[in-house]
Amino acid sequence: MRNxxxxxxxxxxxxxxxxxxxxxxxxxxxxxxxAAPVAVTATxxxxxxxxxxxxxxxxxSGEPSAATTTTSTVDGQFAxxxxxxPPSPLPDKEHGTLLRSEEVPAPEGARAWRILxxxxxxxxxxxxxxxxxxxxxxxxxxxxxxxxxxxxxxEGGGRNCAPSLAAEPAVDLVDYFTYTSPFQQDVGIPAxxxxxxxxYVVVATDYQGLGTPGVQQYTVLDxxxxxxxxxxxxxxxxxxxxxxxxxxxxxxxQGGGASVWMGQNTDYGKPLNxxxxxxxxxxxxxxxxxxxxxxxxxxxxxxxxxxxxxxxNVFRGFLAAYPELDASGVVTKAGEEALAGAGVQCxxxxxxxxxxxxxxxxxxxxxxxPSDWQKRLDENTAGxxxxxxxxxxxxxxxxxxxxxxGTSQYYERACGFGMPVQYTIYSGATHQTIPRYAKGEYxxxxxxxxxxxxxxxxxGPEGSTQTPPPxxxxxxxxxxPAP
Numbered sequence: 001m002r003n004x005x006x007x008x009x010x011x012x013x014x015x016x017x018x019x020x021x022x023x024x025x026x027x028x029x030x031x032x033x034x035a036a037p038v039a040v041t042a043t044x045x046x047x048x049x050x051x052x053x054x055x056x057x058x059x060x061s062g063e064p065s066a067a068t069t070t071t072s073t074v075d076g077q078f079a080x081x082x083x084x085x086p087p088s089p090l091p092d093k094e095h096g097t098l099l100r101s102e103e104v105p106a107p108e109g110a111r112a113w114r115i116l117x118x119x120x121x122x123x124x125x126x127x128x129x130x131x132x133x134x135x136x137x138x139x140x141x142x143x144x145x146x147x148x149x150x151x152x153x154x155e156g157g158g159r160n161c162a163p164s165l166a167a168e169p170a171v172d173l174v175d176y177f178t179y180t181s182p183f184q185q186d187v188g189i190p191a192x193x194x195x196x197x198x199x200y201v202v203v204a205t206d207y208q209g210l211g212t213p214g215v216q217q218y219t220v221l222d223x224x225x226x227x228x229x230x231x232x233x234x235x236x237x238x239x240x241x242x243x244x245x246x247x248x249x250x251x252x253x254q255g256g257g258a259s260v261w262m263g264q265n266t267d268y269g270k271p272l273n274x275x276x277x278x279x280x281x282x283x284x285x286x287x288x289x290x291x292x293x294x295x296x297x298x299x300x301x302x303x304x305x306x307x308x309x310x311x312x313n314v315f316r317g318f319l320a321a322y323p324e325l326d327a328s329g330v331v332t333k334a335g336e337e338a339l340a341g342a343g344v345q346c347x348x349x350x351x352x353x354x355x356x357x358x359x360x361x362x363x364x365x366x367x368x369x370p371s372d373w374q375k376r377l378d379e380n381t382a383g384x385x386x387x388x389x390x391x392x393x394x395x396x397x398x399x400x401x402x403x404x405x406g407t408s409q410y411y412e413r414a415c416g417f418g419m420p421v422q423y424t425i426y427s428g429a430t431h432q433t434i435p436r437y438a439k440g441e442y443x444x445x446x447x448x449x450x451x452x453x454x455x456x457x458x459x460g461p462e463g464s465t466q467t468p469p470p471x472x473x474x475x476x477x478x479x480x481p482a483p
Contacts, residue, residue: 396429
């Protein structure tokens with residue numbers, strides 16, 4: 001495995017603020033067809049039972065009511081309520097400032113709010129970001145309630161792909177790939193019931209550009225991590241939550257990459273006290289993946305088209321974050337329309353369109369990655385800096401979305417700093433089943449972090465060769481998700 005000049009990640013170069021980017025016109029503006037044809041292959045695999053009490057509508061003074069007003073529909077599923085339209089200009093306030101909230105249906109014994117708050121992209125550009133907060137009812141313990149921040153996996157690039165847009169977003173995870181899901185994406189939070197029963201506040205960002213206007217800076221890890229940090233700060237401003245500074249982040253796929261990144265870059269989140277980062281199949285190895293430095297992982301009949309859909313989302317996010325990059329370096333003329341589609345469709349819709357219309361998926365992409373693109377991908381690869389809090393990584397052997405070999409490479413890098421990193425490989429678990437298979441582990445691991453217990457590690461001694469642990473059997477029987 002190559003390591004880009006040592007254990008530590010390359011330093012990040014600041015870039016200018018992004019300009020408004022929209023659909024085909026945006027793609028045409030960013031394509032410079034004279035550029036040399038180079039980029040990526042289609043086979044690179046990367047990222048990516050409650051009862052309810054009625055909710056009441058609340059809104060801060062001076063903010064518009066958002067109950068019924070809609071502005072647009074993007075992937076046919078949800079319209080965008082006025083709630084998600086931020087004030088213009090954005091107020092000149094600290095990142096993490098709560099702009100508005102409205103109460104939504106909550107599990108029994110809890111309250112829940114949809115939130116809009118200030119955050120920043122990687123270069124300090126202010127953005128409005130949406131999400132949800134869920135908190136137990138009743139009196140909080142001395143010192144306030146512990147916080148679990150949920151960082152969701154890949155949903156896609158359309159504004160309508162935001163999980164908080166669901167009428168009842170404060171639910172246990174409703175997996176898209178189940179017969180009971182009515183949604184175009186994953187909605188809800190894994191183990192929400194268990195976290196509320198434990199007395200935690202749970203907050204879930206949508207990330208900027210999902211729900212709110214703008215282009216989601218997908219897999220730009222500083223941008224994603226900032227959105228998660230600020231969601232917790234916003235939750236603290238809802239008095240009823242009584243949320244403390246003590247927090248753990250749990251992320252999946254895209255959000256798994258953000259979660260481990262937060263553990264090695266905590267300055268932005270101060271004064272929040274990060275006690276641990278838990279990652280399910282994290283998108284933490286994009287640099288080596290795009291550079292083809294990772295052995296191929298599992299594949300199935302749908303994974304090549306899905307991999308292209310993921311790569312298109314990466315390209316779109318990086319084009320928004322780094323204006324010096326050219327789209328023509330990574331997509332072909334035939335891929336221009338698909339790149340525009342990544343800004344309209346949720347990821348599984350986009351993958352189905354690709355799968356239905358093409359037999360040669362690679363025709364959308366250039367055959368290799370240009371050096372300027374690779375530099376930015378390397379900068380957004382976790383594990384080259386020391387984690388400052390304990391890390392838990394959970395990966396399935398049958399994952400066709402996040403390459404298990406890439407996750408193991410992240411683990412080997414992260415172990416090189418002498419900090420506790422626990423890596424559990426679940427035999428037979430897929431990308432979609434890992435949140436269920438690993439639930440017992442991450443629920444108890446998070447409880448231990450809040451209790452101050454010593455963190456476990458599967459790393460060898462510092463300076464030794466790090467090797468992944470052997471897979472363990474998946475729990476049996478696996479609980480069926482509640483409808």
